Amino acid sequence: MGRKVTQREIARIAGVSQATVSLVLNDRDFSNVRIPEATRERVRRAIEQTAYVADPAARRLAGLDNKIIGVFTYEPALSHESMDFYGPLLNGLEQGAERLGCDLLFFTSSPVVDGKRRMFDKRTRLRLADGCILLGQEMDGDELRKLVDEGVPFVAVGRRDEPDVPYVGIDYRTLVAELVDSVAELGHRGAAYVHLGRTSPSSVDRLAGIEQARSRSAMPVTLIDVSQQPLPAVAETIAASGLTAVVAQDSFVAEALAHELGERGVSVPREISLAVAGEVEGHAVAGHRLSGCHLPRIEIAGEALAVLQQLIGGAEPPSDVDTRVLLSGSVVPGETLVRPEAVR
Amino acid sequence: MGRKVTQREIARIAGVSQATVSLVLNDRDFSNVRIPEATRERVRRAIEQTAYVADPAARRLAGLDNKIIGVFTYEPALSHESMDFYGPLLNGLEQGAERLGCDLLFFTSSPVVDGKRRMFDKRTRLRLADGCILLGQEMDGDELRKLVDEGVPFVAVGRRDEPDVPYVGIDYRTLVAELVDSVAELGHRGAAYVHLGRTSPSSVDRLAGIEQARSRSAMPVTLIDVSQQPLPAVAETIAASGLTAVVAQDSFVAEALAHELGERGVSVPREISLAVAGEVEGHAVAGHRLSGCHLPRIEIAGEALAVLQQLIGGAEPPSDVDTRVLLSGSVVPGETLVRPEAVR
């Protein structure tokens, strides 16, 4: 039957003690612990006979690694809607886990409060894993601090402001500055940045990038916060402003905005150029591939796993330099960012 | 700092024993175990002070369910290419796991041999989970038998021929028969079924569905096996045959075939109707949404989890009727299956 096989059981079969089984399993061989090949073989045969697998809980309790990486997401990660954002990250995690020989444990059991999963709870299972990858556009600062305090090895995907939080993210500041530079270089005399407020570090970093570009080029950039006024009003403002270029925080904002502009007789990119300060892969406006950025999401996940391995394996905690990493994105031309018409 | 807080620590602070802490935490109150409210309160305060979280590994070791459902896939499940097939299934699994309060363990560590993961291996981690869901278009029969023999609770997604293998799949036979019936009803006098051989139970079931439809309608259906001759040749044959309708095994075959036909001047659906004996969601040919089927993949995953729960929880094994389930798909009209033109 499917009863669970323990080392004790193996020991009984092989006619040795439980300790011996453990020693054989872990290939231990000290000066005071010696087991001849004959006995080892006997134990190994018993193990194969019974398809023994060590109980991960017991291993953990005894202080060992389990080769299990936890994955915590604040929203369902495997739903169709989430795939745009989570898809490449999960893909990278799977590849990385395969490389490291780890299994991935998705904490789908976390209780949902106010539409978001809570990490901490009476029955938190965080510790079943050796370490944990955190995914999600918005994370709870208190929970992050608690993780740090409790010494749980973890890495957040996306830059974080909280102290001592290991992360791997995108260098949005540099990337967005580069994007805005390219808008200016095309000859646009002014642009608007349509964003969603300062809800996350990545939003803040993008704004910093805008600022950086503004400080070194003559092109003025108007900031428009969509969380302050409805998108139709924003479209109205832009249509009336005579601006020739708009940068949107992400592709969804860009698509919605292009639609609103279209309804007001302003077409992209003919009358107005549109660039996205985020991933544009797979996004288009009226058949034109969006101009914007490419974020190496698969690589980010891989790098996050690498950092996590350091945290888990390392005897002493690595420095901040090693555990707070920003990767570079790249600007992709696309078809919605073009030279402004001579007259507008 | 990040030391872990144990019940022992709580006990020390509250001036009680570790046992008392455990009893308070779990609200135990037997006839021989009584703890007055005053003491309970003292313990609770200590717990709050220290932000204590129980070590799940220890809990599990002490005999609790670990609430982990394993997910085994023969190919990487989280890659972009796999999403078409795995996406909805994973989505359903996540929803179901959330409902059941389980975590999902992806066996990404399984060693890859010949491009496919092996389930059994020296370091099989299968037993880490309470039970296991198997995903994949093609599964290894020997491994399935071994799972049955070892009494590992598991459920395969997709019908299986191997005895005693619990599964949840689609009733392709009925579904495909229904689809072919609808082709005949539109007035087509003959059709071709373009398939990929008999590589899997679902392929076999579809062929059985074709057979069933053939036996009760006058419309002849020609079988064309793409694994026997290249697709261009198939397209050539069909173009020359004067047939007005083609049923393709899946959407990818349909798209490829439509392309080949197009190159030979035969357009879908004007000259020839095209229907798919599989999921058509998100697939189109020259702007026309494909006619075909919708498979309730999300529900399948949920049902698979439900069956697995039965296998895990049940004292005695449920009957075959309960563990071998076929769900109904539905025919979706789409835009590529139309009445044949009067003259061809």
Add this chain to the structure above:
DNA sequence: CCAGATCGATAATCCGTATTATCACTGTAT
């Protein structure tokens, strides 16, 4: 004033694995 009931809490044990200290035994050199 003492037997028995009741109360409050704890020591002891178990779960499965890893590790360390220790032991019994064999040979070998002194």
Add this chain to the structure above:
DNA sequence: ATACAGTGATAATACGGATTATCGATCTGG
């Protein structure tokens, strides 16, 4: 004969939490 090194394996213990048996103290009734 005796001390000593080397060999092969095990008993004992730790890990953190759940549970059970048990114990001392207090109370109750006769």
